[in-house]
Amino acid sequence: MSTLRLRIELNKGRIGMPLHKLAQVCQETTRFLDMLCEDIGLSAPKSGWLAEEFENASVDFDVRHPDIISEQLAALGRRALRMVLSDDYDDPALGFAIRIETRRQYKRIGGALDPDEVARFGIYKNGEQSPEQWFELHRTEVIDTASGLIDRNAYGEIQGTVNAFFKEHSPPYLRVRELATGVLVNCYFRPEMYQTAVELLEDRDAVVFVEGWIKEDAATGHTREIRVQDFRPAPEFDPNLYRRMLGALPDYTGASSSEDFVRSWRDDG
Structure with a gap:
């Protein structure tokens, strides 16, 4: 069994962070994580994500899903996080599952940042004490993505x-x-x-x-x-060809009539 967590680092090299700005970053991050969970089939935590392991100086802390989940699902969550944070969707199947709204929500996290600020996100491997990989989000990325194509x-x-x-x-x-x-x-x-x-x-x-x-x-x-x-x-619709095809497979529905066969598929019998 495993957990899903990441490290968030704000205002690096500075002392603290204005409370309203921190609140906005946390709100947008929570919304992003909930949406990503939905995309991969993991229930968003009912009691909220846990913030822990705070450090002084810049605002550094872990965010952790409170539930113990399977290692397979945790690994999927880390892959999904890595895709969005790096903006590299090299796995078409998983990339398709991650909604456009989820990707846009990640960019909104930077909306609270000043133009010269950077938010850093670190992804942990299972059981590791420090993130294995870091990603940066700049405010300019938010502006560019909001007005461009994905x-x-x-x-x-x-x-x-x-x-x-x-x-x-x-x-x-x-x-x-x-x-x-x-x-x-x-x-x-x-x-x-x-x-x-x-x-x-x-x-x-x-x-x-x-x-x-x-x-x-x-x-x-x-x-x-x-x-x-x-x-x-596109090929032109030929009504004569269409009519000639009707009844071309008379035994397709077996012993059932066409109406009974369709009704069984619709499950409205």
Whole structure:
């Protein structure tokens, strides 16, 4: 069994810290830790996170989840903390589980800091007396992230219609209005994909599929940029082909009728 804890170091090299500033940092940190716990399937502590092991001079203390948890879950928590604190989401599965709101909440911790201040966070290994790795958060990071895009290092796809074509930009890109959200997405493509991009403009109302590595808006979580790996027009819906496919697998539902089969999957029998 194990615990999940980290070290927080504020106002390094100075004496103390204004109480209102300390309160804001602690409040935002607590909210971040609770959200991260939810992302990895660990219950947030009902009685709150424990602050302990205080030191004099700068404000140094440990923050610990009060529950004893499995080593596997604690290791997952440390990996998740390391991802967010380093802003390096090299594990796509875990990176996808960590919500955009959780990442933004971590950046909000720095909102109480002065421009020349740094907050340091240290991650402990199980049973160690001092953190194995330290991470720094600057106020400038908060400002930059709040107004910019977040790279999730995730591969995805959108469907939409072409809004504009910027052929003289380097790299060139299409601006596509996503059908699901109405958001305009900049789709940057390699020069050798130019002719394929031009062919997408032949039908002004055509729906296109765009897939590649995505970046999201820091405020909304919507896709705003794609580094395109492939794009193609959506196939036209053929009602005659659709009708011909009906009943093509007559034994798919076994002895059940189609209605009973669907009802069983919906569990509304």
